[in-house]
């Protein structure tokens with residue numbers, strides 16, 4: 001198993017022609033101004049989205065989901081986002097495709113492009129597959145919907161959107177990512193996203209659940225969750241990724257909960273206004289207690305809600321630049 005995937009994938013892109021495009025592969029490709037631009041646009045699309053009536057921002061565009069791993073939030077929120085922008089969406093799951101008859105990924109991508117697909121949102125168990133597909137396509141834009149234990153860039157955008165709306169700004173905030181950092185693509189993107197926005201990030205995990213190398217990661221590290229509890233503005237719990245843990249030396253779920261779980265007792269020690277975040281799906285009673293997940297400062301469902309306007313902004317920036325759609329006019333219509 002490749003356990004150092006976070007450091008090995010070079011996901012740099014050519015971003016000359018469109019503000020965030022032509023593809024969205026890695027959060028590392030974006031600086032603070034880029035991220036703020038996307039988040040501001042997401043704020044505007046939040047207003048549009050509330051109306052529920054589709055706007056013609058992506059009329060004539062077709063977007064396919066190429067998912068080889070299960071998903072509830074990412075796939076559905078991309079689908080809702082695309083539909084609210086009037087794009088046509090193509091439901092494509094690897095499990096029910098001709099890949100089961102031996103068709104290669106390359107041939108599958110060429111097949112999608114031959115049918116005129118403009119955008120492909122990819123989730124794959126192997127790190128680097130969205131990057132590989134972006135190098136195969138001729139015209140389509142590729143979005144990374146999560147690649148192995150490497151990155152999940154639109155999740156990081158959702159998280160920034162939620163944190164910014166609750167705190168005003170994350171600049172100077174202390175963000176702790178807690179748990180199975182090594183196998184978490186959410187942490188792989190989130191650490192860099194929060195850091196780019198001016199937050200101070202601490203990783204809280206046992207050695208076996210940290211990446212092999214933290215070179216280039218702007219983080220502090222502690223193995224003692226209790227020692228940082230009263231100094232955290234955002235306590236970001238990540239799921240134990242049992243499906244990716246091949247190593248024999250990882251702690252058991254019971255050991256993890258005892259040392260790194262956000263139990264009721266630990267949550268009581270967080271500062272009063274600290275946010276509790278989790279990307280979902282949650283394992284209640286493992287990385288956090290069920291009661292903690294339902295507290296008013298736990299913003300898990302707000303993170304999900306952010307997914308629709310954030311993904312509207314992403315799809316519009318990648319695919320809608322020539323549509324002539326004017327968001328400010330759409331907002332005038334909403335306000336009228």
Ligand code: ASP
Pocket residue numbers: 146152185186238239279280281
């Ligand atoms: N849903 C997120 C992901 O696909 C987080 C998780 O599964 O724990 O990476």
Ligand code: CP
Pocket residue numbers: 070071072073074075146155279280281
């Ligand atoms: N947070 C997240 O990516 O959820 P899904 O795996 O359900 O898409």
